[in-house]
Amino acid sequence: MSQTRRVRLSTAAPLVWGVAGVAAVLAVWHGFGILVTPERTFFWFMTFADLVVAAIAFWLGRQWPRYADIESGGIVLLRQRIRFEAITEIRLGDVSAKPFWLAFWLPTSLVVGLIVAFTSASSYNREVVEFATENGRARLRWRRASGHDELVQAVRAARPDLEPRYGLDGNSPARDFSPRMSVGGGLLCAGLLLWGFFAGWSGLQLLDRSTVDEPVPVAATSSALRSATSHLTGYEPLPGVRAEYYSWPCARNNDLLLGPSPDVVDLHLKVVGRDVPPATADAIEARIRQDIGMDPDQYLFTLDRRTSDVAVDIPLVSGLHVEVFTGCVASADLPGLQRQLDEFAAAIGAGR
Template structure:
């Protein structure tokens, strides 16, 4: 009969695998909705493919009383007419190719309609007509010969109305089917792009070793000595996930984070704030750099920022580091804050 059912089941399997990958993608990229859309398309594609697969039998089985087409049985005595004729699949290919490629669509448009002909068999029954299609004459003629041999009371006639409503046991190959396959191609492309992107574990700008970052922060804390206590200024440590190289689909990485220490208060007297910032700049090597932001040590990713606005404001940040090093670096940043007289 047709391999369409087999390919439909293959598509169901692909959709199931894609759904599993995209469920994982949802947990990996909670800030993005791409994988939620992908999962919805997976379920839609899988459901439509399974529905079609059950409607398209692979074989027609002839027994003593009737022909079995998938889950349906057609008794020979119910066959009242058999008609054969051509039906062009050109609308299917135009609907498929024009959304995908204008050049391919124009090429298909220029090809004669008869080039796309399918060999149609239509059988009348009391429950309505049924229709089957083949690309070649051989299998169509085998089916018609088997039907007429089992039901000699039926004569074969020419098919004049292939467009009337009928129960189809093979793909219809019409314009709606072409649009459906074009949508399937778009789903495959979208699924491929977001699935490949999910394999990207790299972060924008690269990652820094936790040990190197920790050594830099501890060395800094060791240089910050004899700072007066600054009351009423709680240090704030924020943790943000690093952007991935492919952040459009994936969003921030769950594997790498940046830690930021912010010491900020407008309530600190201007003289005290200036003195703390001046000493910090001198002790950290910031002084004389002429920059608002300064990298503490090459390769460590640690950077300082002194916006030099009113009040006390000092910011320290790490580069992208492995998320499992968050606890160690948080403790190091708290030690830096304590050495500055903050949070005591």
């Protein structure tokens, strides 16, 4: 029974798989952010960025094995088997990872980037081995020589006729089974760091979706509306005057990023009669002010400041114009509150 030996290549594979997992989780979380911030496009962008990062990390994770398995007949890298007898050439050498670290640090920290720039390139060297076959070349890199030496010794033991050649042919294409540590990789990691910052920061913002004005309990709002409506009796019908409704999402404490809340809204009833004669409109508005306890020259009045934010607005404009605001309430309570506002509008003659 043949014995399989494992040679560690790099820790890049588990790292990129970890990044893929984190990006997938953040894509779900930022996708939730799309639902709770319908007026903002930021979380659409972040969800797309998360999916791009997850896809790239997933692809890289499939390119870079964590180990090379040395078997009796060859070397297994991922699912690709390189038979010893198929190897036609062994090349050894070293390359510097300094371009990678320069590309990573200069955009992220100029001080560290300058330190790297003035450091000897040889201090970033990686040991490289290439195995050539008729089907192409396989290239592997190590930070330390131990894994490199073990793999070369295994091939030399199986193929004593092959003498390693020193010096790498940069013009020969090869399949990389470990990170190339190039300028492109450094820029990619710098972009990953930038993504990580914004993804984490924006994800934390979703934990605070509170509004500046907390939603008033529906019982208090309903009580204020019922009390006001009960005082509005004996009004003549106003043919052609209809009740109109508008709702505004209430501002969040974190309004800049999240935008207003779709779950906490301010419902407005507007009763406007442009064709109502001015004298009739003035008389109706004066009577409404008197019935609900407003001063004759007051145009904005809160019905019960202690328990609710329900307010009545009767601006000094020509024609009939009456508005009622519920203040910030839960959107789930809107149907019931609108029915009560219908009763308010009907009490002053609208729709009758």
